[in-house]
Amino acid sequence: MSREQMLELGRQALDLVVNRIENLPDEGAWEGEFREILESHLAEDPPEGPNPPSGVLERLARDVLPFTARLDHPRFFGFIPTSSTWPGVVADLLATGYLINQCTWLVASGPSQLELVVIDWFRRWIGYPEGAGGLFTSGGSAASVDALVAAREAAGHPERATVYMSDQSHSALPRAAVVVGIPRDHIRTIPSDGSFRLDLEALSTAVAADRAAGLRPLAVCANAGTASTGAIDPLDELADFCATEDLWLHVDAAYGGFAVVTERGGQLLRGIERADSVGLDAHKWFFQPYEAGCLLVKDRETLSDAFHMPHDILQDTIWGADHPNFADIGLQLSRSARALKVWMSVQTFGMDAFRRAIENGMELAARAHDYVRASPVLEPLNTPPLGIVCFRVNPGGGLDEAALEAVNRTVLAQMFWDDPAFMSSTRLQGTFALRMCIINPATTWDDVRETLEAVERFGRKELSGKGDLA
Numbered sequence: 001m002s003r004e005q006m007l008e009l010g011r012q013a014l015d016l017v018v019n020r021i022e023n024l025p026d027e028g029a030w031e032g033e034f035r036e037i038l039e040s041h042l043a044e045d046p047p048e049g050p051n052p053p054s055g056v057l058e059r060l061a062r063d064v065l066p067f068t069a070r071l072d073h074p075r076f077f078g079f080i081p082t083s084s085t086w087p088g089v090v091a092d093l094l095a096t097g098y099l100i101n102q103c104t105w106l107v108a109s110g111p112s113q114l115e116l117v118v119i120d121w122f123r124r125w126i127g128y129p130e131g132a133g134g135l136f137t138s139g140g141s142a143a144s145v146d147a148l149v150a151a152r153e154a155a156g157h158p159e160r161a162t163v164y165m166s167d168q169s170h171s172a173l174p175r176a177a178v179v180v181g182i183p184r185d186h187i188r189t190i191p192s193d194g195s196f197r198l199d200l201e202a203l204s205t206a207v208a209a210d211r212a213a214g215l216r217p218l219a220v221c222a223n224a225g226t227a228s229t230g231a232i233d234p235l236d237e238l239a240d241f242c243a244t245e246d247l248w249l250h251v252d253a254a255y256g257g258f259a260v261v262t263e264r265g266g267q268l269l270r271g272i273e274r275a276d277s278v279g280l281d282a283h284k285w286f287f288q289p290y291e292a293g294c295l296l297v298k299d300r301e302t303l304s305d306a307f308h309m310p311h312d313i314l315q316d317t318i319w320g321a322d323h324p325n326f327a328d329i330g331l332q333l334s335r336s337a338r339a340l341k342v343w344m345s346v347q348t349f350g351m352d353a354f355r356r357a358i359e360n361g362m363e364l365a366a367r368a369h370d371y372v373r374a375s376p377v378l379e380p381l382n383t384p385p386l387g388i389v390c391f392r393v394n395p396g397g398g399l400d401e402a403a404l405e406a407v408n409r410t411v412l413a414q415m416f417w418d419d420p421a422f423m424s425s426t427r428l429q430g431t432f433a434l435r436m437c438i439i440n441p442a443t444t445w446d447d448v449r450e451t452l453e454a455v456e457r458f459g460r461k462e463l464s465g466k467g468d469l470a
């Protein structure tokens with residue numbers, strides 16, 4: 001392509017992206033389409049000859065790009081959304097445009113140094129000592145796999161290994177255990193308590209029973225912010241337990257970990273610095289585009305011991321310990337330069353802005369919880385430590401659990417089709433729960449309040465049909 005063609009296509013693409021962001025508040029938080037319709041627009045053989053680039057972009061803009069959840073919409077409260085900083089987006093463009101392969105020092109020394117810098121920021125925020133380290137990963141799932149590989153290798157790859165996690169742990173954790181070769185029936189799901197925190201006594205009983213049965217307990221996976229409610233497991237007590245039992249402690253802080261930069265978050269996450277490894281997702285509560293996961297380990301040697309695998313073709317890339325090759329401490333050889341986006345965002349806005357953005361989520365979640373408690377129609381189902389509020393429509397009029405679930409499912413469906421906000425649901429120890437994750441710094445109290453009012457409205461309508469009206 002000529003310089004003019006490149007710039008023209010780039011400008012058109014940038015226009016699309018900036019217009020999308022500008023128009024977000026006037027749009028619904030979700031857009032999607034059924035397969036049949038999308039296939040009719042898109043299924044085709046690849047063309048033999050060229051097409052005009054602007055026409056190709058137009059097709060993308062018309063037939064593909066609109067059909068995604070608008071995760072950065074101020075009223076997108078489903079799952080765990082992100083809302084990227086603009087410098088984060090631009091950094092991804094640069095990383096791609098410069099075609100960085102962030103694998104070895106020889107191939108990408110500047111980006112390698114930057115990854116060291118950003119990983120060191122994370123290390124200090126978590127409260128890890130000097131010898132700690134880590135790397136960027138695609139996300140929390142990949143970080144969990146890398147962590148359990150490190151745990152397994154540090155323990156000498158024992159046979160009959162078992163791992164432990166709470167019934168609130170994300171599915172990424174049991175999946176990671178399966179990937180590293182733990183048989184499914186050696187993955188212990190420990191019940192959580194009334195606050196959705198892992199029950200230590202049940203953990204201790206399970207570990208003792210496994211030892212008595214000749215199994216080899218390997219690791220405990222704790223939560224620093226569960227995906228369902230944001231619950232934080234008792235990290236200090238778990239660190240004590242794991243030290244006594246000689247178990248690897250991995251903390252899945254994919255969602256909640258970056259709250260540590262705030263005063264309140266730092267208090268809530270106390271003990272995280274005692275874990276052997278911590279997974280963090282900057283594409284959740286640190287406002288970065290996908291993919292921006294990270295694994296930190298307390299002893300960086302555990303990663304190189306687990307992953308270093310020499311290859312003749314890479315012999316020229318060995319520059320000594322002072323010039324680390326990130327490919328030697330994780331799963332990926334070819335890697336994108338993920339540290340750029342975090343670095344560029346933090347340099348542009350400063351940490352104070354990040355702290356305030358995270359605090360905004362915690363404050364709105366606490367206010368939403370107060371609203372739910374005061375509502376005659378809604379019942380709170382968690383006390384949010386971080387940014388997630390769980391509740392259901394339940395005016396307390398004698399509907400049984402099955403009927404309540406049916407009402408709440410209908411309300412959720414009505415929200416989905418008829419309200420601009422997007423919410424999702426979860427199941428809390430058997431109870432169907434509506435759920436809002438409020439972590440977008442652009443979200444205002446009006447966004448939250450009007451969404452809760454819509455839930456109340458749909459709830460009242462649904463209940464009136466059942467003769468159970470608040």
Ligand SMILES: Cc1ncc(COP(=O)(O)O)c(C=O)c1O
Pocket residue numbers: 080138139140141142170172225226227252253254255281293
């Ligand atoms: C608590 C928690 N852990 C792990 C994951 C998996 O992370 P990723 O989607 O980045 O692989 C998620 C995803 O939402 C999560 O919320």
